Amino acid sequence: MPKVDGAPKVTGQAVYADDIDLPRMLHCKILRAQLPHARILSVDASAARRIPGVKAVITGQDLPIRFGILPVTQDEAALEGEKVRYVGDPVAAVAAVDEETAAAACDAIKVEYQELKPVMSIEEALKEAADEPIQAYTKRSDNVHRMVSYEFGDLAAGFARADHVREDVFFFQGSTHLPMEQHSAVATYAGGRVTLWSSTQVVHYVHRALSKVLELPMSRIRVIGAAHGGGFGGKTDPFAHEIVVAKLAMLTGRPVKCTLTREEVFYAHRGRHPVLMWVKTGVTRDGRITAMHFRSALDGGAYGSYGAASIFYTGTLQTVTYDIPAYKFEGARVFTNKAPCGPKRGHGTPQPRFAVELHLEKIAREIGLEPVELKRRNFVKPFSRAVNWLRITSCGLEECTEKVLAASGYADRQRQPGRGLGFAISAYMSGAGTAIYWNDMPHSEVQLKVDRTGVTLFCGAMDIGQGSDSVLAQIAAEELGLEPKDIHLVTADTDTTPIDLGSYSSRVTFMAGNAAVEAARRMRALLVAAVAQKMGVADLEEIDVADGRIGEFSFEEASVLAEEKFGALASAGSYKPPRIGGPFKGSGVGPSPAYSYSACVVEVTADARSGIVTVERVWIAHDIGRAINPLLVEGQVEGSVYMALGEALMEEQVYRQGLHKWPSMLEYKSPTFLETPEMHTFLVETDDPEGPYGAKEAGQGPLLPVIPAVNLAVQDALGIWIDEIPVTPEKVLRALEAKAKGEPPRFGPKVFPSVPYPEPIRVEPPDPGDLRVGDELEAAFPSSPRVR
Template sequence: MASARRSLNVVGKPLPRVDAWGKATGRTRYADDLSLPRMLYGRLLLSTQPHALIKRIDVSRALELEGVVAVITGRDVPVRYGIMPVGQDETALAVDKVRYAGEPVAAVAALDEDTAEEALSLIEVEYEPLRPIMSIEEALRLPEPRIHDYVPAGNIHRLASLEFGDVAQGFAEADYVREDLFFFQGNTHLPMEQHSALAYWDPAEGKLTLWSSTQTPHYVQRALAKALELPENRVRVIATPVGGGFGGKSDPFHHEICAAKLSMLTGRPVKITLTREEVFYAHRGRHPELMWVRTGVKRDGRITAMEFQAFLDGGAYSSYGPATTYYAGTFQTITYRIPHYRFQAVRVFTNKPPCGPKRGHGTPQPRYALEVHLDKLAHDLGLDPVELRLRNLTGPNEVTVNWLHITSNGLRQCIERIVEASGWREKRGRLPYGRGIGFAVSAYMCGAGLPIYYNDMPHSEVQVKVDRSGNVTAYSMAIDIGQGSDTVIATVVAEVLGLYPEDIRLVTADTDLTPIDLGSYSSRVTMMVGNAAYEAAMKARQLIFRAAARELGVPVRRLEARDRTVFDRRDPSRALPFAEAARLAEARFGLISTIGSYRPPQRLGTYKGSGVGPSPAYSYSACAVEVQCDPETGEVKVEKVWLAHDIGRPINPILVEGQIEGSVYMALGEVLMEEQAFRKGQHRAPSMLDYKSPTIKEMPPVVSILVETDEPRGPFGAKEVGQGPLLCVIPAVANAVYDALGVRIDETPITPEKVLKALDEKAKGGPGRVGPERKPDFAFREPTRVERPPGWPHYRPHEEG
């Protein structure tokens, strides 16, 4: 790929985002900003029960209300759908049964919002309550009542059980073994923009158009087609600029299908915007997760074996859960060489809003457990926690014990930079009581190697069109959710063609007009769309250079494009303006319209479960956090965060820093404050006032360090940054609290109450720990034994051509 860094013009420069001006002037149109003539307003009626049979729904009084145009219930939209082929367990409105309080049971379309709201109060629903299942322990203990009957047994949704190498042998080689239990509380994305969708059914064309705040227009198109029984090519989904996603807008949602169905029934456009309370129920956020980890080490700290078990609370539906289940155990191995590794996980159904992918999808929980566990191991061994990690690091060009192919790997540089910048060696264990420093590392993928549904087509395609005005347009289904995908596409195309990002027009996220991109999830866009954009732009450049070469009388290989000019590198006075070169190219070749397609490399693993984890490349992060804790109040104040991230190469350093700072912010919320908690079957706090999240006042300074490793598979050497930097911050805070106070808070969030409880226990001679006491009594099936890569860790795969 384009790793030749000779004189890059716009890549790597701190230029403003291409969408900054629209956003700074209020002109960017989000979904709820749209309206159409004769538009109706839709609202959803929510279940008041966490688990119940629907005995009767009577909508007649609502229909009689003046201004109500249509009312639908589950019977009107009974076809099941879901984001994953193995998880087709949702309906747009509950049919016969509700599975969480807040689940939509009916939808109304009316002339205005007040009328729609009034109509909801006129719908009568009679429930027959069932016992709600509200925790992992209950779900494992109680096979009845069953939340779903499509799974083989009880309330167990998914299982994973794998062993790489021979764990028994690995533990036999250990000088020391330690085990720990952790609990990671569920939390939610809390995007500032509520989900919103506007649907328009054109009966003449037999075509549905949906504008929606979604991260995955392609998957929404498929789900709409299925749920509404329409051919896929009669459904057009246009993703509007997403006002915050973080994974929370990656599923097809009830309101999207209901808006579409109501439009089909009424022949009028219908818009549904969720209320803030409904956003909490839409959820798909972080799984609450109970984790047990056991590691064997040599005296010098080298790991000989590891066992990791995870118990995931999935909420009421599948969502991305089958993947999340594997993510509980997949990425431990990309930071550390684990010679023998056993991983087992179970995801249960509970009567809560469905959990799914939140920034870091299923990996912040195990990373938290692993990094705190290793911190404890280091203390047991009398080793510096940094030193313990350095003795176990993976390196570049390595295949992990579970067959993940690491290409570039800047973890060691990240650690060295953090140790130096934070003053780790001077501070650890030497700060006054109440003050502490903590350390952790992490890694993440640059795009899921497999699509959500099996197919052998490209994951990303980009089309570049150059017209005779010199205008360049890039077409891509990628949707900018704030991460900066528009800027990445424009920058890559501009670099190749010698233009500036603002010269590139973008047509994005429209399933009718743009070639495929699977969506803004799994940190895949820079890698996959970036590569497709690079290829398409290179092909356009080739045509333009050929035409320009003939005009200038110089060989193509001597041409260069820069500053909107095509010129002879040897004699830059022989030059053409880009627009002139484009006209010559069109005259010679016809329409200059080129394409690029990206498909990730084949995965190396062939075992069942090997589809989760492979990625073209992995990003690495290391972090130190300094905290000030008040032993009187239990309050933990984060004073400063140092975060080094192996970005490969930054396409735009401002965007990279922004993702690091935003990741740190979100991680601090998760580790110290945020919880999606329930009481008596109901969400405890479905409002922003009660769901505590950090404000500008709590945000500490962040020192961002970019480590460059020039990823051979990345566009211009780039890797992801949207999710990876979040992961290490959470355990680093927990480790810092230990350094400050000598207590271990082994469950999130680390609240003042828990800190005080641990201090109190320690004062009474206890270990000074708050966290889960025992793991559930659950017998995992025998793990599937998977052979390690031959010669591990020195196995080298055949490089693709």
């Protein structure tokens, strides 16, 4: 089933934010810090204001209210007035008649700084700050942002029961989303209202941030998602340029556009956190996990972003892949003078996925067990509850594993130097069980209108290319007996569409899909009732809805009958995930109404002389629950594999002396057509009871197993351990050198730093068979949080 937006996208007719050109529109440029850490002593914009063509110049004083995606970290300013915390931090902004004039005016702004010592690594950030901490609000003398610590079940008893215990240290370097479209936003101000078009993944969160910073009620702001040129998590935060253009439009009374340069996109970032990880696991002689202790330290960059949630994501989902009877997780995020990290496809989970898959492989080899066998013995069971209370419903791990092992011939492979296979698994959320900010309202809402124009569906969901518009049209068409092309769509516009929390967290098909099912069924009931009355049929079940007909009537005729009977035809549906989290503080991050599962085998050739690794073939199986649109699911799986291969082998957001080392598409290496391996995608259907028609997510989960599978294939090919991502030729050669010298054949971090984690919150594990959620679960624990 092709995408509903295929035609506008192949003809150049889709209107992306930078394509918007309004009468009298001004162009905005933002002056950004060129120092990684400094106090702002003064900002003099007088010369800039005198340049002909400059219409407005604003600085930190004009936008003093701080914002941030999470309520707990409102630590960003649209323009910084007091200090800058990374190269690229916004300081001032200009609106002028064209981009060149705006850029020249930015150059003419004089900023006097007092330089502070930059903090550029996790290790440095854990120490006392030399001059001052990057963020004062932590009220700490070091640069630790936040820490969490949990112990589920009896860890000591678990390790005591183990026949074998092993510890490992891993590092996963940060990377960026690199969307093809540079972020762009256009604002107008008319009749006391701001309208903003933006390349955002979440119109609602931008709406909230604008309201807060501009001090305007949300009713006086309209945010519209323009056609979207790629997000991958990178356009999920509200951004400075979105607020700045709105403010400049309010000041000048003219439309204002700001499109980031590619270099600025690297500074906007919010990409993959670099994470150091330590993991210790106990197993029995036959490979059953008895306990796991996992520590993470995340390099967060200069601001909070989604970081408080990212910490949890490095720890909480370990338990929904493998059955871990006792689990301790300690996580910390530090501030450094780098572009802020946030959510990138897989948000916080590719790093631990990589670490745990390698770690278990090492354990298996030590105890003389086939690694795949050890992993399989520990797979979680469908319809069970994990030690940290996450509820697992449908789970196709076994089926996925079977598919990729059989297709790749993994078990019978001929071992030969320089060629190897690697296997790994993963799980991911179909939408977060809780909203970003606390509220008890639906996470997604859909409205339907039927009249002489046909069917129009309204939903706040933002299609970022993944095909959410197509899924909504397909669902409404399915319920109303129509074709997707018969459904007109209005999406991602805060004035005209009901809320959806946006395209992040793999939530749209699941949540907006469920809302669409409800809205469409309600509309269908109206149509069927009217037709049944006309036909004189008492049993509504007898009225067939299919192929453009409702009972004896065409859809058009049925809609006339229904409009005659009921008046204006409108219906609405909504979805709110059940409250799933366990009865303890901090249980809100990790629960999801359903988890997708993936398994992957990667085949590489690895050249021992050059260290170059080439991915030859990828077999990936994904438990999608049910594929509403198999073509789109395949597209998500293939795109995830591709993005994982880039991260596994080449992509790195790295810094040198406070500066981004390669803020350009030429130097930041990403895979091209030439690096595309043969991909074999298998969709496994498990019919999740809560998903729309049984569907689960596809956009993020399939990225996760690919990275460790590449790494393990290199191990298989060359007999070396690269305990770091990416696996670059240099690291391969260093490990081979060590091997040649008789040293451990490994490249990777040697120690995990000392982190002042707090005392753990100790939580009693649930009964693994207890699947209760919501009121039922809460009623069972009246005195929660149940902390022992």
